[in-house]
Amino acid sequence: MGHYLGIDLGSTTTKAVLIDGAGKVQGFGLTNTRSSYEVAAAIARGEALADAQLSRIEAELSRLGQSAAELGAEVRRAYRVEVAAGRLASLRARTLELARATPKGDGAAQKLEALFAKMLADATPLFSPLAADRSRFFRDVVAARFLSEAEELAQAREISFELAMGAFDRAVVEMENTEVAAELGPTLERAMARARFSPAKAQAVAEARGAVERQPLEVSRMVGTGYGRQRLPFPKEQIRSEILCHGLGAHALFSKTRTVLDIGGQDTKAIQVDEQGVVTSFQMNDRCAAGCGRYLGYIAEEMNLGIHELGPLALTATRAVRISSTCTVFAGVELRERLSLGERRENILLGLHRAIVLRAMSLLARSGGVKDEFTFTGGVARNPAVVRELQSLIDRHYGERRLNVHSDSIYTGALGAALFAQRQGEA
Amino acid sequence: MSATRPTTSAQKDISMERQKAMLARHFQELSKVRETGRKVAYTFVPGNLTELISEAGMLGVYPEINALQSGMRQRSADFIHEAERLGHNEDVCTYVKCDIGMLTKGNIGPTGEKLPPPDLLLLSYTGCFTFMKWFELLRREYHCEIAMLHVPYAADGQPTEAMRQYIAKQLRNEVIPKFEKVSGKKLDLDSLAARLRRSALAEEDLSWVLESAKKKPSPIDAYFGAVYYVGPIFTAFRGGEDCIGYYRALRQEVKSRLEHGEGPVTPDGTLAKERFRLVVEGPPNWTHFRDFWKIFYEEGVVFVASTYTKVGGLYDRGFRHGAEKDPLLSLADYCLSCYTNLSLPARVDLLERYVREYAADGFIFNSIKSCKSFSAGQLVMLREVEKRTGIPGAFIESDLVDPRYYSQANIKNRVESYLQMLDQRRRA
Amino acid sequence: MSAEQELERLLDRCERIYGDVALEEVKAWKAAHPGRPAIGHLPVYVPREVIHAAGALPVALQGGGDQVDIVRGDACFQSYICHLPRSTVELGLQGELDLLEGLVFPSTCDVIRNLSGIWQLLFQGKYVRYLDLPQALNDTGGLFYLEDLEGLMNDVAARANQKPDKAAVAASIRLYNRNRRALQLLYELRAEAPQLVAADEAFLVARAGGQMEVSAHSDLVETFVSLARKRNRRKEDRIRVVAIGAFCEQPPLGLLRTLERSGCYVVDDDLNLGARWIQGDVEPGDFPLKALSKAYLVQSTWASVRFEDEQFRGDQLVARVKALRADGVIFAAPSFCDPALLDQPPLQKALTDANLPFISFKYAENTGQFQGFREQAGTFSDSLKLWGTT
Known part of the structure; x- marks a missing residue:
């Protein structure tokens, strides 16, 4: 049976989804979009294919009974941790190399080596969030930990913080721009060893893998979408606009969807679809990125917080400060002025979240309003404060609407693209 | 598959060549007004009174068209920049700024010849408020006659008889006398x-x-x-x-x-x-x-x-x-x-x-x-x-x-x- | 009650009216005058006398300030359109303007003009009147305008179940003459003793008239002026400035307060310009509507939205600054306001030629940050005080 691949080349992240002939999702791939769209696409595609192989192994195991199905999930978690550990090892090598190249770098490299050793020893707990949530990034997890370790060392005057972060940042960007060919078999062997699988379990997995590899996975057709889609080396008919893909993807995730809101890094889209997932009308934001994910990114930077920390913090606010501008350029100024006036940080944050939601509401109104059901997708849909404010404004202006947010919502566009590939393949 | 196929020379817009020649002649005449003594009216496209300009023996200059030509010839960015340097705001109409910039940089028209200054600013205020502000600005540069023709907005869908009469009366009492004054020629209505x-x-x-x-x-x-x-x-x-x-x-x-x-x-x-x-x-x-x-x-x-x-x-x-x-x-x-x-x-x-x-x-x-x-x-x-x-x-x-x-x-x-x-x- | 307490009470009332997008004042008027309509109008100038004489309450709509969440209003306008029409549409769609029997849109600019069309499309069946103020500033224009005024008068009178009446127009003109005189007194007091009337106070007092019966408002202004005169306030070392550009979309109160706190006395401005548009009394005579039409031709204040006929606005601005002994000018215009912004370069040139200093900035009615204004205005004030120049 053929498989179909959808790739969504976004401005900040690239996603890939592989489905089988029945439209069932087999694999996901995700990476940051760095300098090269081509590399990002290749990485996401590679991840999705490996992920699909794991799905097939899982299916093979589940045919053997309930406990084997659980084993499948266990294999997947172990595999993800192993891949991340492998990437961490290459990150270490490159960071040390860069550190050594700086003046007095040898001493620093020594300290960093110890730091990485600590992280590698912790690989299983460190990367378990990645194994549990396929919408999280290796870079975010690893950078948060490295930052806190490096800060500690710097405070103890053991290392220059600037030097450490400088080397790390460069190394991590280089790594994201490198396509790594991970072989399934050896990686799986190492993963099972790290996770201490019993010989019996390891044997069962090896047999399932053998069965899967006897029938190679074939991608019959690919469709690309997203901001960078023109850069994909695909023929024209295999490129679909992200609007159509988001509409179809949202329909696949929640079949009663009639209105879709997608807030990504650089743009916001409001889409109306019919009962087949066919787009009937859409609106995109103005040319500037005001009110998009990037805006939250600036705010997070300004507040020295991780982007995923913003929403939960905003939810602790007692009231929302009125913010009139969602201009990305002025975000920092607005924030500092409010802080200098003595406003509480979480209240300002809630105000900023509200401002984003108000812009999105305008776009929704432009596209034809909010119908039932309403599906919210894109990176910003993972922010709980945005979701709460959105729900309350929609209830106020349009009456009660069911609001869907899927845990895989960042893959909506790629899923839609895969479904288009499937239709084309069948046509 | 290509969306287009070569156009044979027979199918090419022959009319295009004809238009180019007409424009060239017009701009040439404009460049010679010092010698010929012909008077020049600047005016806008919507609600233009071209027949009146021609009847008065005058030549028309259309600042909107100059601005769009500057845009097509990749000159507008410079002109706009120049106007903004002079204090014009980033928020306002770029036709105006392009024109002001072109004026500041010597008023060279689309054919490369210098445009003559206006003897009359014919402000046909038809459906665009900025037209009025535009000519108020030009008037300060040229100190020439200005004729305002207020065209009422057909806000209820259909122009009214009062609107028609208002325009005709302005033409008779204000606009035509200004034409006659500038051109020195009595207008023949027939x-x-x-x-x-x-x-x-x-x-x-x-x-x-x-x-x-x-x-x-x-x-x-x-x-x-x-x-x-x-x-x-x-x-x-x-x-x-x-x-x-x-x-x-x-x-x-x-x-x-x-x-x-x-x-x-x-x-x-x-x-x-x-x-x-x-x-x-x-x-x-x-x-x-x-x-x-x-x-x-x-x-x-x-x-x-x-x-x-x-x-x-x-x-x-x-x-x-x-x-x-x-x-x-x-x-x-x-x-x-x-x-x-x-x-x-x-x-x-x-x-x-x-x-x-x-x-x-x-x-x-x-x-x-x-x-x-x-x-x-x-x-x-x-x-x-x-x-x-x-x-x-x-x-x-x-x-x-x-x-x-x-x-x-x-x-x-x-x-x-x-x-x-x-x-x-x-x-x- | 002390004078200061009374002033405070009065200003509280004005601020309540200012912040009241639900138009409670108008609701109260309608409850007290059953069967009589309220007619809204957009800035800048509409001859409110005509609406008043036809038996209706003229209501000045001046946007939503910084109090309205814009959801559906933004859906109607691109990012490069000013803010006032967004909040107006938002209020309309929220039903806050349902109590108005009609809306008058004067020929202020292309945006207000097109807003009349938006109203026709969104609120079908509502009375919408576009008032084309004459740009032909002569008898021809005057006659056209007179016919327009007659039309407006007839339309409104029909809605008030009244017969258009010459005597009523004359009476209304007289009431508005008194109102203009009262506002004139207010502005004179500020020019003479700016420490007695803060810029935001004058703004609030004048603006309250947009929702009130004219006589009640004249009373209010007169009371305010006489009480303010009794204030015992020391004049501070601040520069005297004329603020212009805010004749349509009004700035947030915080902006006005910021200016004065940064070391300026605003001795004149063009806020609420419509209420002060006609200079001096209008003599109703035997043909009061004609008198109003004539007044527009010859007694209008200079304004960016009216064709610059004989006198250059720059010269008029310079004359005003000199007459008021002002130290400089602050151009404060709404973002994307074509009339105000297109006028700035020639006005600034006139000031430069007359050796008068100025600064300029843009705002929106819902601007929330004032830091930039504070710094600019503060620097302007300091440098003028120190060196008498920028």
């Missing part, structure tokens, strides 16, 4: 009336050309192609023999394309297959005119009707100069009925008719930052046209001559999304 009737001959042919887009496939692009077609009739030539000749030739040319089942001519050749028939509202962008056009013809889009090509007269809806016996009332009817002077509901009606009469698959709004007369309210119009036709519309944004407000990737993305949506609907 001769003016005869000239208006000549205008109608060209108007008849232009209307035929525009309406040819009702055929499938359409032999013309009623937006990108038609901005050239309306050139002579919107500016200095209406009412003259040259103009009549141009439109006769154009009609022949389009007729022959129609007989051969040929599509519109694009910069890359003749459009091979008409995939989408669209109606468009709003002016085009001039700084990236060809790139902008390309987004559409590459996808097989033909614009079958546009509102922008009606800013200098709604000839396809039946208006003709000289139809009203009194030449002054005829001019009043003309000013009142230009597209820029229509109310929003009247604009919605027109768009709806275009979509239906031209059997369009969809419609698109190009919203221009500079031009609030066009833009303010377009989003409401869009929804209304969608509601009435049951067809979704598309909305894109750019500017007339400010390249900073044109993003090829952004517009292409939206247009492609829109066309794919139309396609998907067609299949569903």
Whole structure:
């Protein structure tokens, strides 16, 4: 049976989804979009294919009974941790190399080596969030930990913080721009060893893998979408606009969807679809990125917080400060002025979240309003404060609407693209 | 598969060459006014009183056209920058800033010759508030006569008799005396009336050309192609023999394309297959005119009707100069009925008719930052046209001559999304 | 009650009216005048006398300030359109303007003009009147305008179940003459003793008239002026400035307060310009509507939205600055306001030629940050105080 691949080349992240002939999702791939769209696409595609192989192994195991199905999930978690550990090892090598190249770098490299050793020893707990949530990034997890370790060392005057972060940042960007060919078999062997699988379990997995590899996975057709889609080396008919893909993807995730809101890094889209997932009308934001994910990114930077920390913090606010501008350029100024006036940080944050939601509401109104059901997708849909404010404004202006947010919502566009590939393949 | 195929030389716009020659002659005459002593009037396209200018023996200069030409020749960015350096705000109309910048940098016209200063600023205040502010600014530079013609806005859909009389009276009591003062020549109303009737001959042919887009496939692009077609009739030539000749030739040319089942001519050749028939509202962008056009013809889009090509007269809806016996009332009817002077509901009606009469698959709004007369309210119009036709519309944004407000990737993305949506609907 | 307490009470009332987008004042008027309509109008100038004489309450609509969440209003306008029409549409769609029997849109600019069309499309069946103020500033224009005024008068009178009546127009003109005189007194007091009337106070007092019966408002202004005169306030070392550009979309109160706190006395401005448009009394005579039409031709203040006929605005601005002994000018205009912004270069040139200093900035009615204004205005004030120049 053929498989179909959808790739969504976004401005900040690239996603890939592989489905089988029945439209069932087999694999996901995700990476940051760095300098090269081509590399990002290749990485996401590679991840999705490996992920699909794991799905097939899982299916093979589940045919053997309930406990084997659980084993499948266990294999997947172990595999993800192993891949991340492998990437961490290459990150270490490159960071040390860069550190050594700086003046007095040898001493620093020594300290960093110890730091990485600590992280590698912790690989299983460190990367378990990645194994549990396929919408999280290796870079975010690893950078948060490295930052806190490096800060500690710097405070103890053991290392220059600037030097450490400088080397790390460069190394991590280089790594994201490198396509790594991970072989399934050896990686799986190492993963099972790290996770201490019993010989019996390891044997069962090896047999399932053998069965899967006897029938190679074939991608019959690919469709690309997203901001960078023109850069994909695909023929024209295999490129679909992200609007159509988001509409179809949202329909696949929640079949009663009639209105879709997608807030990504650089743009916001409001889409109306019919009962087949066919787009009937859409609106995109103005040319500037005001009110998009990037805006939250600036705010997070300004507040020295991780982007995923913003929403939960905003939810602790007692009231929302009125913010009139969602201009990305002025975000920092607005924030500092409010802080200098003595406003509480979480209240300002809630105000900023509200401002984003108000812009999105305008776009929704432009596209034809909010119908039932309403599906919210894109990176910003993972922010709980945005979701709460959105729900309350929609209830106020349009009456009660069911609001869907899927845990895989960042893959909506790629899923839609895969479904288009499937239709084309069948046509 | 390519969207276009080579155009044979026989199919090329011969009329285009003719227009170029007409323009060259006009600018040459403008460059010689020191010797010839001919007087010059600056004026705007909507509600222009070209026949009056010609009757007074004067020459017309159209600052809007200079600005759009500067945009097409990639000079506008410099001019706008110059005006902003002089204190003009980033928020305001870029036609004005382009003109002020061009003036500051020597007032060199599109043909490379210096434009003469005006002897008269003929402020036909037709459907654009900025026209007034524009000439207030120019007046400070030139210290010449200014004639204000206040054309009331047809806010309730139809011009009233009071509006017609108001315009005719202004023409009689204020505008014509200023012309006579500047030109030193008494105006002959009978001769003016005869000239208006000549205008109608060209108007008849232009209307035929525009309406040819009702055929499938359409032999013309009623937006990108038609901005050239309306050139002579919107500016200095209406009412003259040259103009009549141009439109006769154009009609022949389009007729022959129609007989051969040929599509519109694009910069890359003749459009091979008409995939989408669209109606468009709003002016085009001039700084990236060809790139902008390309987004559409590459996808097989033909614009079958546009509102922008009606800013200098709604000839396809039946208006003709000289139809009203009194030449002054005829001019009043003309000013009142230009597209820029229509109310929003009247604009919605027109768009709806275009979509239906031209059997369009969809419609698109190009919203221009500079031009609030066009833009303010377009989003409401869009929804209304969608509601009435049951067809979704598309909305894109750019500017007339400010390249900073044109993003090829952004517009292409939206247009492609829109066309794919139309396609998907067609299949569903 | 002390004078200061009374002033405070009065200002509280004005601020309540200012912040009241639900138009409670108008509701109260309608409850007290059953069967009589309220007619809204957009800035800048509409001859409120005509609406008043036809038996209706003229209500000035001046946007939503910084109090309205814009959801559907933004859906109607691109980012490069000013803010006032967004909040007006938002209020309309929220039903806050349902109590108005009609809306008058004067020919202020292309945006207000097109807003009349938006109203026709969104609120079908509502009375919408576009008032084309004449740009032909002569008898021809005057006659056209007179016919327009007659039309407006007849339309409104029909809605009030009244007969258009010459005597009523004359009476209304007289009431508005008194109101203009009262506002004139207010502005004179500020010019003479700016420490007695803060810029935001004058703004609030004048603006309250937009929702009130004219006589009640004249009473209010007169009371305010006489009480303010009794204030015992020391004049501070601040510069005297004329603020211009805010004739349509009004700035947030915080902006006005910021200016004065940064070391300026605003001795004149063009806020609420419509209420002070006609200079001096209008003599109703035997043909009061004609008198109003004539007044527009010859007694209008200079404004960016009216054709610059004989006198250059720059010269008029310079004359005003000199007459008020002001130290400089602050151009404060709404973002994307074509009339105000297109006028700035020639006005600034006139000031430069007359050796008068100025600064300029843009705002929106819902601007929330004032830091930039504070710094600019503060620097302007300091440099003028120190060196008498910028």
